[in-house]
Amino acid sequence: MTHTRKLAAQALFVALLLVLLGGCSERSVDAGLVLQRGLPADPESLDQHKARSIQAADVLRDIGEGLVGYSPTGLLMPAAAERWEVSADGLTYTFHLREQARWSNGDKVTAGHFVFGLRRLVAPATGAFYANLLAAVVNAPEIVAGELPVDALGAEAPDDLTLVLKLARPTPYLLSLLAHPSTFPLHPASVAKFGERFARPGKLLSNGAFVLQAWVPGSLLALRRNEYYWNNAATALDGVNYHVVIQDSAELNRYRAGELHVTSTVPPDNFAGLRAQYGSELHVAPYLGLYYYGFNLLREPFKSNATLRKALSMAVDREMLAEKVLGRGEAPAYSFVPPGVDNYLPTVFSFTPLTKHERETLARRLYKEAGYGEAKPLKIELRYNTSDTNKKIAVSIQSMWRDVLGVETTLINEEFQVLLANMRDAEVTQVFRSSWIGDYNDAHTFLSTLQAGTATNMPRYASADYESLMKRAAEQVDLGRRRLYLEEAERVMLADHPVIPLYFYVSRHLVSPKVGGWGDNVLDYHYSQHLSLSATD
């Protein structure tokens, strides 16, 4: 008995040791010059059509290559296509691909691979998140809706190196859409061979500067140099490790410990201290993103009371919010489209030039006109998704509205998914927090979110003038005239006050002095192929 028990105990001990020592197979890239980057979460997928998030797009831009790409400073430049022509009516784009372009298995990248990728993007069976990205391409919306077969798509490959895109309406920002990963080419044979699992490490073919070597969900994505990339000679790095770090404070610690060269963000707390400590390593740059509060325009008290909405918007001290409450380089927002967008000058609220005192006086007058006052104060609920920053902002605005107007605001914080569901239902919401990050560098990505009937129009804004201006803008081939319509549309919308723009986002990164080639840009795109790494500081 004692003997068997001893044996059992020994077996248990050995099993435990095996457990402790097992599972240590390693996979990070560690030979040569390897850049260590932080990533705030795993990509949903490296199948470009199942991916959706910003971080997924960041990784996909390193692995794949579209017809066009962006320079470190955010300028469009040729990528897989070396040149292109646009017809006079703006409806036909002809791209000429590079003859040297290769997949990571040595196969040629052909125009047919782009057509294959684009058809898969719009095919209903794919369930792609950005299926409507190329809505301007002939028949794309009908294919997404299941009314036409995929081969009806206005994308053709007359020969291996020529791709023709036919548009249903002029789309001056088409090129910036073609830098989006969901428009990248796909290798048909590998998709046919591996099916839904083609995007796994060891199977995923890449036509970009790097190849996926390993992916440990929740921890690491390891990329190594793609020797077959047409511009491989210009790639300085031998590999990139994307470390998944969810907490920004943990990411900062890893940067401090020298384990990361580039962080995906910087913690909001003690920002002044970080700035003093890191100086030029801290990169803060304007970013195509807006943080705003929306009104529920389907219900009272806001449905029929634009004066009240205006009063609330004017009573917010945006400078105070951006500089004192946040203090991380954010710009106060007086428009819906952020500054820095190509071919556009954002229109601002008419009250922008007024002083704080003048604004508040006017806000009080409007508040009275709207039917409220000391005897009958407005009582509203403000909903935001749980986060320290959101809370700080909500508390400040609650006190601004109370001090300036006497509004009684109840703050309600909700889990993100709950807030989204409430916003979508538009039943209980009154004022809610939201934001928008531009998908491409054009005012359209912002202004189209408030068009009637779109799912992104959370305030349920509906204005015939706005719709007709947006429609006329969409018909223009001439960039200058299109711009005038868009700017006028924004002016009309701002005057209706469906939203309170609060501030424009900034991108924040810590970049080690060892890293070269870094450029700040409004899109916050930082292709690893443009970066280099020196062995010493």
Added chain:
Amino acid sequence: MLRYTLLRVLGAIPTLLLVIALAFLMVHAAPGGPFDDERALPADVAANIERAYRLDEPLPRQFARYLSGLVRGDLGPSYRYRDYTVSELIGAAFPLSLQLGAMAMALAIVVGVCAGTVAALQQGTYLDRTVMAFSMTGISIPVFVVAPVLVLFFAVKLHWLPAGWSSSAGASRMVLPVITLALPQIAYIARLTRASMIDVLGRDFIRTARAQGLGTLTVVRLHALKPAMLPVLSYMGPAIAAIVTGSVVVEEIFGIPGLGQFFIRAALNRDYTLVLGIVVFYAALIVLLNLIVDVLYGAIDPRVRYR
């Protein structure tokens, strides 16, 4: 014994079914879905996605499909990690969590029992008070405070150990997470051992052993340690539970791709299949652990077996 074990296993099946049904209803009742986002999707795109992931089916049918998959050992595809199945994710994450938990547990038992025994033998002295003060601190400081402080000191200042999991491939990346996870358990076990040891040392059979001329170490090793371990053994169940819940925080802070981290993220992302998969997995595990503890208790204390 075999009959008893079999009965326990069979008895667990309705429990598991109930857990699955409740978890299924709860994740689907939570507001929002796996594909909701601030950038809301156009209706036809959203419909295509729901069809592609078969979320357009009525709930009872989804549940039936889930159960039939479960019987075949298929936990379905993850909605958040779209290139992976739930089984793959759990299969990769669980060994890590187990490794982390087992090491933390081993450390906690060894250090906790030693410290507790020493404190009991030196009852009332300066050493005893120091051990007890340390253990009180260990119990009261939460993991999410201990972890960053350890990282700041050992990784950022001294550069002895990596701050994050994926930065190193060696065993060094285990050190800080294991210590963080073990600290509160060391404290509990030390206090339990001390109290129980003091109680045992006052018993008649210990006095008899001493009267036979045995030294303190021999008395403790041969006679006192085993009976003094009973409360510690009973505490193993709650301790394992505490380590499982503690690992959620530790895994997130150190970036360890373990089960705890996936569980939290899956719940927040409404990754239905992953949440369900982990719940089912944990439920099965808890049933199993309860069984093992019962059997072990019987093996150590014959009175339990014969009662």
